[in-house]
Amino acid sequence: MSLWGLTHSGGATAKYGATLVGAVGPWAAYVWGPVPLAGKQRPVTPAAEPFDSGVPAPHPRGVVGHHRASRPGQGSEFSSIRPFQWGDRLKNINWPRSLRSSELHVTSTHADQDTHVALILDAQSDLGSSEGIGTESSTLDRSVRAAAAIGEHFALQGDRVSLQIMSGAMPKRLMPGSGPAHFRRLLDVLGGAVPAPEREVDPANIRLGLRAGTLVVIVSSFVSEGVLVRAAALARSGLTVVAVDVLGETQLHNESIDVPDQLAWRVRMLEREREIRRVTQAGVSLVPWRGPGSLDMVLRMLTRRGSAGMV
Known part of the structure; x- marks a missing residue:
């Protein structure tokens, strides 16, 4: 027995059109159908075109992100080495500079911001x-x-x-x-x-x-x-x-x-x-x-x- 079907497109990319399904026996001695199957809709999303930019967005304002801020703060990009102040974290102490100067120095960074x-x-x-x-x-x-x-x-x-x-x-x-x-x-x-x-x-x-x-x-x-x-x-x-x-x-x-x-x-x-x-x-x-x-x-x-x- 063989199966066959006809599909009618609904015209929109988000639709599966109605389909006719049938079955035929050997030498066409038995024919079943065709039976119509209702169309269904499926949500689709647009395909994003290739895009990339190596330039950061201007005017970052958020407190998190990967853009370098204009003000110092907790971040990942080096800013300067300055003397230790009350409130600085111990993990930021720059020991090579501190040993050479006999005074504690810390490594300051730029804050990471988003836009x-x-x-x-x-x-x-x-x-x-x-x-x-x-x-x-x-x-x-x-x-x-x-x-x-x-x-x-x-x-x-x-x-x-x-x-x-x-x-x-x-x-x-x-x-x-x-x-x-x-x-x-x-x-x-x-x-x-x-x-x-x-x-x-x-x-x-x-x-x-x-x-x-x-x-x-x-x-x-x-x-x-x-x-x-x-x-x-x-x-x-x-x-x-x-x-x-x-x-x-x-x-x-x-x-x-x-x-x-x-x-x-x-x-x-x-x-x-x-x-x-x-x-x-x-x-x-x-x-x-x-x-x-x-x-x-x-x-x-x-x-x-x-x-x-x-x-």
């Missing part, structure tokens, strides 16, 4: 065609994968990562956290991103309760004027804002798109360039997404500015 990285994903629009991993991807595909890669890098190195999805359909927020478990929760939230235009946002709540020293990373195609206005407002409020542009070479070239729509797209691209120039003048650092090392240069510049007291 808060606030990811903001723009899901207001989805441009281009989405055909799966390894093929053509839309702007929302690239945004989700870029946000997952950035979140994985910072969360697994001990920094606190939060997430907000800008969408009129289902805006979501993930509170700050770190570690592999928090990264898994971040992937679950990113997997539920649905493109929809965002409703009007109250300017009083545009800061999202973010404290000074937070590194804000906005991942977007920056086609909507609203996300550019939000980025400029966050930068003017004193936060460090890095805008990651995932538009790339996306073009609306399709036989179903008529000439007026093509002209409107070109005009919008010209307006977008002008708006981006204004946003960068407001203090937002905009970089195109190119995978590994995309944020190295801008983070290095922000770190230098922070150490010089300019931010």
